[in-house]
Amino acid sequence: GQQVMQIPQYQHVQEGEDFTTYCNSSTTLSNIQWYKQRPGGHPVFLIQLVKSGEVKKQKRLTFQFGEAKKNSSLHITATQTTDVGTYFCAGPRYSGAGSYQLTFGKGTKLTVIP
Amino acid sequence: EPEVTQTPSHQVTQMGQEVILRCVPISNHLYFYWYRQILGQKVEFLVSFYNNEISEKSEIFDDQFSVERPDGSNFTLKIRSTKLEDSAMYFCASTETGTGGLYSNQPQHFGDGTRLSIL
DSSP: OOOEEEEOSEEEEETTOOEEEEEEESSOOSOEEEEEEOTTSOOEEEEEEOSTTOEEEETTEEEEEOTTSSEEEEEESSOOGGGOEEEEEEEEEEOGGGOEEEEEOOOEEEEEEO | OOOOEEEOSEEEEOTTOOEEEEEEOOTTOOEEEEEEEOTTSOEEEEEEEETTEEEEEOTTOOTTEEEEOOSSSOEEEEESSOOGGGOEEEEEEEESSSSOSSSOOOOOEEOOOEEEEEO
8 A cells, every 4th residue: 555654763953954855655646745743732734736846836845746746845945943843755546536544654744953 | 813623621530431522613615524634644534524414534433423413503523432532622624615726725724622531
C-alpha cells in the first residue's frame, strides 16, 4: 500500500536558523498536503501542492512538490519559537463516493532553542 | 471560524469496557473521518463516512469498531471491549465536499481530539 516517509524525525535548531523537512511517497501523488501539529494539539492544514514542480510560499515557509510528484519539502527560514511543533506531510488515497483518506508521514518534530 | 468539536477531551476506561467518542463536524460538511495517533507516532486513518455509510476503512478498523451518525449533527466512534493498545488520541475530521477537482482536495479539518486511556 501507499507509504509516506519523512525525515528527519527530530530537528533541534537555534532560533534564527533554517529548518527543512523532506517527504517521500512510495507512489505518485495527485497532491500533497502539509499539516502542523503543536504540542498537545491537533493537525492543522497548512497547504496543498498539486502541480509537478510547484513551489508555494507562506511568509517564512516554502513548500516544494517534486517533478515526479513523489516527494516534497518544507523549508522554514529564520525559525522562531512559534514554529515549534510537528510537521506532517500527507498524501491522499481515494475511496468510494468521493471521499479520500490521508496517509501521513511520521512527521518531523521541530524544537527551536531560544 | 467553524470548528470540529470532540467530546470528551479525555476518557479513561477499564480494559474490556465500551467507549463512545463523539464528534460534531462542521455544519455544512458532508464527509467525515476518524484518525488515531498513538503517543509520539504518526496519525493513522481509521474510517471515512459519507451519506450514512462507511466509504473506506483501514485494517485497524476491525469488528471492535463502529461508527454512526445518530442525528444531523453528531458523528460517533464506538469501541467495544477496549484493549490496552487502543490507548491513543482519536481525531475526528470533516470536509465540505469530497475529492473536489481532479487533483486537488478539500483540506480536512481536525477536531482537538479525545485522549483515550485504557487501564
